[in-house]
Amino acid sequence: MPLSCSGLSVAYGPRLALNAFDLTLGKGEIRVLIGPNGSGKSTALHALAGLIAPSGGEVSVGGRAVASFSRRDLAKRLSFLPQQPAAPDEMTVEQLVRQGRFAHVGLFRSYSARDVEAVRWALDSTGLTGLAERNLRELSGGERQRAWISAALAQEAEILLLDEPTSFLDIGHQVEVLDLICRLSRERRVTIVMAIHDLNQAMSVCDRISLLDKGERVFDGVPADLAASGLIERIFNVRGRFVTIADTRAPHFDVELARH
Amino acid sequence: MTGLTVAARQSLDRPIWIILPLALILIVLAVFLGVADLSPAMVLDVLTGHGSENARLIITDIRIPRIATGILAGIHFAVAGLLLQTITRNPLADPSIMGISQGATLAVTIFLFFAVYWFDSDPHKVYQLPVAWLPAVGLFGGLAAGAVIFLLARRHDLGPLRITLCGIAVGAVLHALAMGLIAGWGSARIEIVLQWLSGSLYARSWEHVLFLLPFTVAGLLVLPFLRRSIDLLRFEAPVALSFGFPYRAQFTVVLMIACGLAASAVGVTGPIIFIGLIVPHLARFIAGSRFNLVLPLTLLLGAVIVTAGDLIGRLAGGAEEIPIGVVSAIGGAPILLALLRRIR
Numbered sequence: 001m002p003l004s005c006s007g008l009s010v011a012y013g014p015r016l017a018l019n020a021f022d023l024t025l026g027k028g029e030i031r032v033l034i035g036p037n038g039s040g041k042s043t044a045l046h047a048l049a050g051l052i053a054p055s056g057g058e059v060s061v062g063g064r065a066v067a068s069f070s071r072r073d074l075a076k077r078l079s080f081l082p083q084q085p086a087a088p089d090e091m092t093v094e095q096l097v098r099q100g101r102f103a104h105v106g107l108f109r110s111y112s113a114r115d116v117e118a119v120r121w122a123l124d125s126t127g128l129t130g131l132a133e134r135n136l137r138e139l140s141g142g143e144r145q146r147a148w149i150s151a152a153l154a155q156e157a158e159i160l161l162l163d164e165p166t167s168f169l170d171i172g173h174q175v176e177v178l179d180l181i182c183r184l185s186r187e188r189r190v191t192i193v194m195a196i197h198d199l200n201q202a203m204s205v206c207d208r209i210s211l212l213d214k215g216e217r218v219f220d221g222v223p224a225d226l227a228a229s230g231l232i233e234r235i236f237n238v239r240g241r242f243v244t245i246a247d248t249r250a251p252h253f254d255v256e257l258a259r260h
Numbered sequence: 261m262t263g264l265t266v267a268a269r270q271s272l273d274r275p276i277w278i279i280l281p282l283a284l285i286l287i288v289l290a291v292f293l294g295v296a297d298l299s300p301a302m303v304l305d306v307l308t309g310h311g312s313e314n315a316r317l318i319i320t321d322i323r324i325p326r327i328a329t330g331i332l333a334g335i336h337f338a339v340a341g342l343l344l345q346t347i348t349r350n351p352l353a354d355p356s357i358m359g360i361s362q363g364a365t366l367a368v369t370i371f372l373f374f375a376v377y378w379f380d381s382d383p384h385k386v387y388q389l390p391v392a393w394l395p396a397v398g399l400f401g402g403l404a405a406g407a408v409i410f411l412l413a414r415r416h417d418l419g420p421l422r423i424t425l426c427g428i429a430v431g432a433v434l435h436a437l438a439m440g441l442i443a444g445w446g447s448a449r450i451e452i453v454l455q456w457l458s459g460s461l462y463a464r465s466w467e468h469v470l471f472l473l474p475f476t477v478a479g480l481l482v483l484p485f486l487r488r489s490i491d492l493l494r495f496e497a498p499v500a501l502s503f504g505f506p507y508r509a510q511f512t513v514v515l516m517i518a519c520g521l522a523a524s525a526v527g528v529t530g531p532i533i534f535i536g537l538i539v540p541h542l543a544r545f546i547a548g549s550r551f552n553l554v555l556p557l558t559l560l561l562g563a564v565i566v567t568a569g570d571l572i573g574r575l576a577g578g579a580e581e582i583p584i585g586v587v588s589a590i591g592g593a594p595i596l597l598a599l600l601r602r603i604r
């Protein structure tokens with residue numbers, strides 16, 4: 001069991017941002033977190049990455065408590081990409097992606113052929129080889145986001161946590177990122193948890209989906225069951241219906257706009 | 261495509277090899293030129309081991325130690341500025357944001373205030389005051405202020421913004437206390453404090469060089485081992501931690517080195533803080549995309565600019581020389597404005 005948590009609670013001051021969150025992932029599984037803004041998706045991902053101390057519950061990575069890892073040992077197994085990270089100015093794409101190897105090289109060891117190969121693979125997988133020498137400042141929002149994903153890939157961890165990796169990408173690049181995530185899961189058996197806003201993309205890319213609302217996990221299961229639960233309309237306060245596109249694919253949510 | 265951008269970028273990079281000969285020429289000039297009228301031949305005589313007693317005194321006991329102190333202090337200020345700008349992710353950071361110059365100023369002020377009683381000297385006679393103690397007192401004050409700010413910021417999780425705000429607040433209080441003390445005085449003590457506050461290399465001797473040297477050597481020995489830390493400290497903490505970087509520990513190490521370098525230099529020369537602000541920007545500008553040159557260039561330019569500033573101050577002011585702190589602020593302000601225009 002690569003990653004799990006039970007009863008995970010996080011409080012900011014007196015307010016609970018996440019309440020008794022449970023999650024269990026199998027190897028190579030893709031889990032999507034959805035929920036309205038402020039429902040606790042980012043908070044859950046930060047707690048899973050060991051970046052905030054929970055007020056209750058525990059996260060375990062490979063059966064071991066996340067708090068018992070050194071940052072570097074944890075980073076070899078788990079890689080986390082925050083929502084909209086700020087890039088230092090004066091840094092090229094390749095320099096950013098090389099930082100992703102820190103867990104392997106540490107403070108002093110120089111980059112081996114293995115490290116260089118991992119960086120090359122990460123750049124290639126995100127279609128950035130041609131932009132490697134570019135300054136991050138000179139990139140479009142989408143290109144910069146791919147550079148960050150590339151840095152997370154260079155880490156070559158078996159668990160990948162991504163907070164809204166497709167926001168601010170055009171539809172073509174969104175699909176590219178989702179395809180890449182599927183490939184990582186199928187070919188490299190990487191276990192993935194990501195927060196994502198597009199409901200239909202979420203339903204089609206994931207194995208299982210968790211729905212959060214005000215820090216509570218209100219649903220956990222396969223997309224077809226979520227479609228049948230009627231929760232989406234209630235939690236997101238929208239009207240619409242799920243339509244079947246094909247037997248092999250997750251149902252598609254069709255929103256009803258007020259002007260009809 | 262890639263090849264083209266690389267080529268285009270490199271053609272934009274400024275030539276660096278030119279700085280080294282310029283630095284050497286500058287140091288030679290600084291030895292040969294000065295207020296005391298020694299002909300080049302007389303200076304050469306001294307350097308080759310001859311020369312009159314008087315000339316030898318001026319060159320080996322006044323000019324050379326003064327230049328050496330300036331070079332070391334310039335390196336200290338510039339490197340401390342680069343480290344502080346990196347870890348606070350604030351392009352306007354310099355040793356004053358860690359309260360170092362204000363802490364040193366207050367310590368020196370308090371010391372001079374009480375020195376009159378301890379050393380039983382006449383406060384109207386400047387040279388009887390124990391000025392030899394000032395570097396150690398300034399170092400202590402600077403380090404103490406840095407430690408207070410560090411501990412305050414640590415209680416609030418060491419965010420770069422927190423540490424900057426703590427630094428500004430504590431620095432302002434220390435500065436106000438020092439000014440309050442000075443305002444209550446008459447006498448020659450004011451003259452010493454004002455001279456010290458303007459940042460000066462006047463009458464700096466081999467003792468000052470020896471005072472600085474251990475800090476310089478220690479700092480320069482650890483710097484090569486900090487290159488990767490300095491890269492990673494430029495990221496926000498959650499990102500750096502996710503890469504596996506021990507953020508807090510490394511933040512603390514780099515901060516301590518910056519404080520040690522800055523406080524020792526402030527103790528010897530007084531606050532020449534502008535160097536710490538401007539040299540890292542100049543180094544980044546010259547390095548262009550060759551990021552790994554920023555650190556060595558910062559070091560070199562720190563030494564060069566203090567030497568040049570001091571030479572200008574000595575020559576322009578005549579017998580009443582202009583302190584390096586004043587020269588660097590007047591000359592540095594326009595350079596800084598020009599460089600900052602490049603930042604979005």
Ligand SMILES: Nc1ncnc2c1ncn2[C@@H]1O[C@H](COP(=O)(O)OP(=O)(O)O)[C@@H](O)[C@H]1O
Nearest residue numbers: 012017035036037038039040041042043044195
């Ligand atoms: N650092 C913080 N301090 C205080 N409250 C926070 C902090 N981060 C998030 N919150 C609050 O916790 C709740 C959950 O936020 P978040 O996990 O960012 O939601 P999501 O990612 O689902 O939009 C929100 O109400 C938010 O205002």
Ligand SMILES: [Mg+2]
Nearest residue numbers: 041042083163
């Ligand atoms: Mg979020």
